[in-house]
Amino acid sequence: MDLSIKGTNFLGYLPSQKGTQTFSTFSCRYQKSNEEVFHQITESELEIALEKASAASEKYALAPIEKRRNFLREIIALLEEHRTLLVQQFSKESSLSEDRGNVELARTQAQIQTYLDFISRKDWNLLHSQELNGVSFEKRLCPIGPVVVFGASNFPFAYSTVGGDVASALAAGNPVIYKANPFHAGLSEMVAGIVLQAAENNDLPDGVFSLVQGNDYWIGETLLKDERVKAVGFTGSVRGGEALLNYAKERKTPIPVFCEMGSLNPVFIFKDAFEGRTKEMVEKLSSAIKNDGGQFCTKPGLLFIEERGSEMFINAMRDEFTSAAAVPLLHPSIYNSFLKLSSVFDRFPVYRVEATAPEYSVYPQLTEMTAKEFSAFPAAKEEVFGPFSIIVKCADESEMKACFETIGGHLAASVWTDQSLSEEWMYLLSSRVGRIIKNGVSTGVAVIDSMHHGGNFPSTSDSRFTAVGKDAIYRFLQPVTLQNFKS
Numbered sequence: 001m002d003l004s005i006k007g008t009n010f011l012g013y014l015p016s017q018k019g020t021q022t023f024s025t026f027s028c029r030y031q032k033s034n035e036e037v038f039h040q041i042t043e044s045e046l047e048i049a050l051e052k053a054s055a056a057s058e059k060y061a062l063a064p065i066e067k068r069r070n071f072l073r074e075i076i077a078l079l080e081e082h083r084t085l086l087v088q089q090f091s092k093e094s095s096l097s098e099d100r101g102n103v104e105l106a107r108t109q110a111q112i113q114t115y116l117d118f119i120s121r122k123d124w125n126l127l128h129s130q131e132l133n134g135v136s137f138e139k140r141l142c143p144i145g146p147v148v149v150f151g152a153s154n155f156p157f158a159y160s161t162v163g164g165d166v167a168s169a170l171a172a173g174n175p176v177i178y179k180a181n182p183f184h185a186g187l188s189e190m191v192a193g194i195v196l197q198a199a200e201n202n203d204l205p206d207g208v209f210s211l212v213q214g215n216d217y218w219i220g221e222t223l224l225k226d227e228r229v230k231a232v233g234f235t236g237s238v239r240g241g242e243a244l245l246n247y248a249k250e251r252k253t254p255i256p257v258f259c260e261m262g263s264l265n266p267v268f269i270f271k272d273a274f275e276g277r278t279k280e281m282v283e284k285l286s287s288a289i290k291n292d293g294g295q296f297c298t299k300p301g302l303l304f305i306e307e308r309g310s311e312m313f314i315n316a317m318r319d320e321f322t323s324a325a326a327v328p329l330l331h332p333s334i335y336n337s338f339l340k341l342s343s344v345f346d347r348f349p350v351y352r353v354e355a356t357a358p359e360y361s362v363y364p365q366l367t368e369m370t371a372k373e374f375s376a377f378p379a380a381k382e383e384v385f386g387p388f389s390i391i392v393k394c395a396d397e398s399e400m401k402a403c404f405e406t407i408g409g410h411l412a413a414s415v416w417t418d419q420s421l422s423e424e425w426m427y428l429l430s431s432r433v434g435r436i437i438k439n440g441v442s443t444g445v446a447v448i449d450s451m452h453h454g455g456n457f458p459s460t461s462d463s464r465f466t467a468v469g470k471d472a473i474y475r476f477l478q479p480v481t482l483q484n485f486k487s
Contacts, residue, residue: 001197003190007038010192010211012052016045028328028360029095038185040214052207053146053175054228059205061143061173067202072116074198076109090156093184095328108157110447111164115171118470136486141477143173145230148223151181152235153330154295161191164467165233172476175208182215183331221247231256238262238458258475262383263411263459264301265442270417271306278313286320288441290364293327294387298442304400307393318351321366326357335360338386344379371399381407409456412442432456
């Protein structure tokens with residue numbers, strides 16, 4: 001199949017580029033715009049995509065389940081067949097390495113396989129079955145309807161065109177309108193071509209998948225407010241997620257909007273950990289903060305430490321950051337945001353290479369402050385997206401708790417200690433985060449059924465649901481009870 005980039009939208013099976021407004025992607029590594037030109041979708045084209053998704057909803061939901069399973073199988077196979085070209089485009093647009101691209105593509109395939117395995121189970125959509133007074137009751141899961149998914153900037157495979165949100169929605173039996181992230185529009189077009197080829201090979205209805213290109217806010221507003229849309233998935237900033245949530249409030253009919261937004265993923269280091277784990281902590285934490293420019297939703301952004309006995313740890317962390325290489329960020333807008341947000345911490349001790357980095361690249365940065373300073377400095381409670389973290393020096397556990405209680409919800413939290421964690425700590429953490437790690441780091445989210453990738457606001461808009469693992473499919477299914485149907 002031809003995966004050459006033409007700068008198009010896909011309105012179901014129809015490629016379309018009627019818009020006169022165009023844009024290009026950008027390579028921060030090479031400090032230049034990429035050559036491909038993309039046509040932003042027009043209002044009339046978006047209407048076609050919405051109408052096709054609505055028309056395809058019943059047909060796709062009622063298609064034989066084996067067609068849906070084969071659809072997912074073919075997507076996995078076609079991704080593998082075109083791996084080399086896809087990974088090259090991944091690296092070209094994101095400035096991330098091809099090694100990272102290969103790992104992320106394999107993860108994406110594993111995510112799709114997770115949903116394929118789930119819908120391949122017998123009675124996969126049956127939650128409960130019982131009888132009462134001779135009457136049968138079955139609680140089953142049904143597709144929710146057309147789903148809009150907004151792609152993430154930092155995972156061009158895993159949270160994008162056929163990432164976890166799209167794959168789980170398709171596996172559940174819902175048409176998807178995918179709003180591509182403009183930072184990697186070319187890769188989005190290539191992967192969309194694969195999805196549509198797999199759909200056509202299985203004779204699925206026109207409109208089961210559409211690709212929307214563009215970088216104007218009206219596109220998101222139009223999609224959120226359209227009554228034909230029944231659910232939304234989003235991965236991005238707090239500002240972007242809140243805007244979508246506000247659009248949804250203006251609808252006549254409420255719908256679920258699943259937003260993954262900002263997270264600081266705090267780390268708590270108890271004093272006993274410094275006795276035997278200092279080297280391990282420095283290696284794992286510095287790597288988690290710096291790798292791939294720290295552009296992960298699970299990057300450890302706050303390190304709360306019991307100060308007594310921490311000197312060796314602090315000095316080793318300083319050394320890691322004052323010798324770290326510069327790293328290109330994903331896009332000029334992320335680069336500019338990093339410079340702006342990190343600069344406000346220059347009033348505190350800052351540890352980084354004191355040299356001029358190449359344009360659109362930055363040196364990883366570590367900042368230090370006391371618990372009192374942290375409590376009085378609002379900017380320390382906001383995410384700085386990129387290779388940045390703060391060490392907060394606390395006198396004892398109670399001061400760590402007091403600091404934690406001043407910040408919102410998070411996807412994950414890590415604790416470093418060889419002691420048992422008290423019930424009070426477990427309650428405090430579980431009331432604010434979706435995953436608690438002992439003696440480890442929050443990066444590296446396993447694609448398994450036991451994973452919960454969610455957290456309290458503002459990390460997500462609904463902490464009860466996960467974006468990773470088999471259970472992510474439940475976001476796009478609705479329960480229906482069939483009473484007295486067995487007879």
